[in-house]
Amino acid sequence: MLVFFGRRLLVALLVTLTVLTVSFALTRLSGDLAIAIAGPQATEQDIIIIRKAYGLDRPVVVQFVDWVVSAASGDLGRSYIYHEPVARLIKDRLPVTLTLGLTGLLIAMATAIPIGILAAMREGTLFDRGIMMIAVIGQAMPSFWLGLLLIITFGLKLGWLPISGVDEWDGYVLPGIVLAFAAIPAMMRLTRSGMVDALASDYIRTARAKGLSRASIVLKHALRNAAMPVVAVAAVQLGFMLSGSVVIESVFALHGVGYLGWESISKNDFPVVQAVVLFLAVVYIFLTLMADLLNAFLDPRLRTS
DSSP, rough: HHHHHHHHHHHHHHHHHHHHHHHHHHHHSOOOHHHHHTTTTHHHHHHHHHHHHTTTTSOHHHHHHHHHHHHHTTOOOOEEEEEEEHHHHHHHHHHHHHHHHHHHHHHHHHHHHHHHHHHHHHTHHHHHHHHHHHHHHHSSSSSHHHHHHIIIIIIIOOOOSSSOSSSSSSGGHHHHHHHHHHHHHHHHHHHHHHHHHHHHHHHHHHHHHHOHHHHHIIIIIIHHHHHHHHHHHHHHHHHHHTTTTHHHHHHTTTHHHHHHHHHHTTOHHHHHHHHHHHHHHHHHHHHHHHHHHHHHHHHHGGGOO
């Protein structure tokens, strides 16, 4: 298990280093940062002053090494626009993003697992095929389009839920549904396939022969084994939701880490852009690592892969 953990940890560190490199390179490839910060009305002297003040006059390699060393120590730089440490900005916005991600995950699991069980119990029926068709449509639907549709229907026309802000708990409902909608198809198919295999296994036939009730067979015996992969993949889905919060928070005007990234892009606040990309990537990499370890713990065969 330690060897497996070491290999996965090495891969995670290499991916993190790649994200560091790509996020740094993309901001530099977008143009001269000093000109972008100074604005269209700035003079050549203003640009020179800004370039020197922010260290943009140094070689790119030196800038990159300094940023990697600083990021490794927890210093993500200072915002050009807010004039605050980037780490503090992310910390202040993080509760909104985490609450949104966990809300989406809970909605996805509460929806996908029961539907997956029902589809497995009715394998090959019209209901089963209809659920699989809905899953395909769900994965193909753009999240921003679904968000706008929910805002118009449940926020503007019906007035049931708020369309922006998180002053109350119900402010997370619509964006949580949008985040969950992208995760439900994968979790639903995984639950269905696991339940189909479990219901066809020998121990389920033995349970039926003992005269156990259908509810006991499905919920107590079959679901216990079928749900383990779903629980493991939930960590990966949470990573997808957190990284996808940039779009959802922008649509619903939620001031989380994703909205901070969108604001920073529109205002050319490049230290914040780099830090948000790095932060969301590291969270996703960490959750993926935890999912791999959980899968290896549940299935020892994976430790030799």
